[in-house]
Amino acid sequence: MTDQIDHEDDFDLATQHICGKQHENSVTNDIDCRVFFAAQVNASASGRPLPSHRVSVRDLRLSRLNTELAAHGLALRGAFAVRGDDAVPQIRDGVPAATLALVGNVGSSMWPQFATSPEYRDGAPGPLDRWSRRIGDAVATHCGASALYPFGGPPHHPFLRWAARAEPTHPSPLGLSIHPVFGLWHAYRFALAFDRLPDDLDAAPEHASPCLDCIAQPCLDACPVGAFTGTDYLVSRCAAHLRATPDGDCMRLGCAARHACPVGAPFRYNPDHAAFHMRAFVAVRKVE
Numbered sequence: 001m002t003d004q005i006d007h008e009d010d011f012d013l014a015t016q017h018i019c020g021k022q023h024e025n026s027v028t029n030d031i032d033c034r035v036f037f038a039a040q041v042n043a044s045a046s047g048r049p050l051p052s053h054r055v056s057v058r059d060l061r062l063s064r065l066n067t068e069l070a071a072h073g074l075a076l077r078g079a080f081a082v083r084g085d086d087a088v089p090q091i092r093d094g095v096p097a098a099t100l101a102l103v104g105n106v107g108s109s110m111w112p113q114f115a116t117s118p119e120y121r122d123g124a125p126g127p128l129d130r131w132s133r134r135i136g137d138a139v140a141t142h143c144g145a146s147a148l149y150p151f152g153g154p155p156h157h158p159f160l161r162w163a164a165r166a167e168p169t170h171p172s173p174l175g176l177s178i179h180p181v182f183g184l185w186h187a188y189r190f191a192l193a194f195d196r197l198p199d200d201l202d203a204a205p206e207h208a209s210p211c212l213d214c215i216a217q218p219c220l221d222a223c224p225v226g227a228f229t230g231t232d233y234l235v236s237r238c239a240a241h242l243r244a245t246p247d248g249d250c251m252r253l254g255c256a257a258r259h260a261c262p263v264g265a266p267f268r269y270n271p272d273h274a275a276f277h278m279r280a281f282v283a284v285r286k287v288e
Helices: 034-046 062-070 111-115 127-143 159-166 235-244 249-253 256-260 271-287
Strands: 075-081 099-106 146-148 186-194
Touching (some): 249 256, 249 271
């Protein structure tokens, strides 16, 4: 089923079970980044020196950050005031994080930008991670933040715990985090830690898990090889099926169990996006 959690490469972040891993994650002040943000992203992609300008940091405005992220098919998924038990690293020596903002995609929002990026086309390993890091580092540099990623550990940051603090996500029977609007079709690409609270920080809305009202739970019966039991994800069984059926629907269109969930159906990944994650999942299982 792949994607939602971390991996060296291409897994969206919400399944702690995807690769048989059980660890928890393993997702400006006056953000006038408009002038310099695009310049940095484009320069870093081309190999040109990055501009030396630094955005002046005054009031933190999350709404402006969201506008910048939209140019890359990404969205501000939510933000929260950091507590001592949130395990958010210091921004720099002696400077604790005050706000953590999670950034990711909903549906295939980022696919057009990623699929035309240098990282996607260069054939090197980990294209989605490298693309996410390029965008995340550029945003952080020019908006006075520190970027944190759900890949590249240890240390492994607790993105699933952070996600539950930032927006109303809940565990689903598949092990993926389910959102009341986006369903299972969302992911976290990076987080931004700021040293102050924003002017427009609201508490995350409360919403019960949509799975609580789902009596039939069609997701548990849709897998052609019964890889989901409701308590476990039989990763090897899933991977063996995908390797044996490289032209099958699961490889071409994405996980059948994930598609069976009625929540967030308009946000289902497009076939190219879904197939990208499935290929990455199979490739990782081959080398384990």
